[in-house]
Amino acid sequence: MASEDKAQRVRRMFSEIAPRYDLLNRLLSLGVDLSWRKRAVALALERQPRRILDLATGTGDLALLLKERAPEAQVVGADFAPPMLALARRKAEAQGLKVEFLEADALALPFPEASFDAVTLAFGFRNFADYEKALSEIHRVLTPGGRLVLLEFPPPPKGAFGLVYRLYFGKLLPFIGGVVSGNFGAYRYLPESVEAFPPPEALKALMEGVGFKVRYELLTFGVAAIHVGDKV
Ligand SMILES: C[S@@+](CC[C@H](N)C(=O)[O-])C[C@H]1O[C@@H](n2cnc3c(N)ncnc32)[C@H](O)[C@@H]1O
Structure with missing residues (x-):
């Protein structure tokens, strides 16, 4: 599929x-995504960033969890889907949290170089049309010593657990997601995009390729992974 498509x-x-x-x-995550998000936030805040971008x-x-845990930091949330942003703004207002949400494409970020001390990216990277371009953009907007925290679903693990997980992710999840959202295509796309995603070592190499020093951890038997990239 062409990038634009x-x-x-x-x-x-x-x-x-x-x-x-x-x-x-x-x-669909049985609430487990909350613990993954908390871990990502803890890693993002390790170096006490003052300006944080939550991309996608x-x-x-x-973004709201970051602001809650680091009220003194300036947090910006960016996404290219306006209806998602409208919900984010409503939640920020309801929770009394001051986070700026703006429309932006991850492949062409509207920020000058070195604008942020940390960038977080949860379950968004997989959807990007050009991984290298997105990583270069993130690298560009980070300050030297700044950190990228990338939370994603790697391809399902091998073995018996992987089999059960594939059944859940490939069959049950698209059905429940389709019924509840009314959009069967979107929840069929989810397992497809996860299968097509680079495994953790390959993602690490991609990040190193644009200049990050990288480590990663697997969560919940490898269902999720967090890659931490420091701009050196
Ligand atoms: C699965 S959602 C993840 C949302 C959120 N980070 C979370 O953890 O729930 C993926 C998001 O990535 C956004 N997205 C995908 N490609 C994008 C791009 N090129 N630029 C900006 N946002 C993008 C989508 O609009 C969507 O809101």
Whole structure:
């Protein structure tokens, strides 16, 4: 699929599922995504960043958690799907948290070099049409010594657990997601995009290729992974 097609398709898809996105996240991960997000936030705040960008922020869960844990930091959430951003703004207001949410494409970030001390990216990277371009953009907007924290679903692990997980992710999840959101295509896309995603070592190499010093950890038997890239 051409890059432009993928971007348009992804943008339309997330715009369509936005109203049910949070509910389905909690439901389909059985609430486990919250513990993954907390770990990502702890890693992002390790070096006490003053300016943080939550990229592909969606409905803003990670951005809001960052602001809650580091009230003194300036947190910006960016996404290219306006309906997701509208929900994020509503949540920030309801929670009394001051986070700026703005429309931006991860492949062409509207920020000058060295604008942020940390960038977080949860379940967004997989959707990007050009991984290297996105990583270069993130690297550009980070300050020297700045940190990227990337939370994603690697391809399912091997063995018996992987088999069960594939059954859940490939069959049950698209069905529940389709029924609840009314968009079967979006929840069929999820397991497809996960299978096509680079395994943790390959992602590490991609990040190193644009100049990050990288380590990663696997969460919940390898269902999720967090890559930490420091700009050296
Ligand atoms: C699965 S959601 C993740 C949202 C949020 N980070 C979370 O953890 O719930 C993926 C988000 O990435 C956004 N996205 C995908 N490609 C993008 C791009 N090129 N630029 C900006 N946002 C993008 C989508 O609009 C969507 O809101």
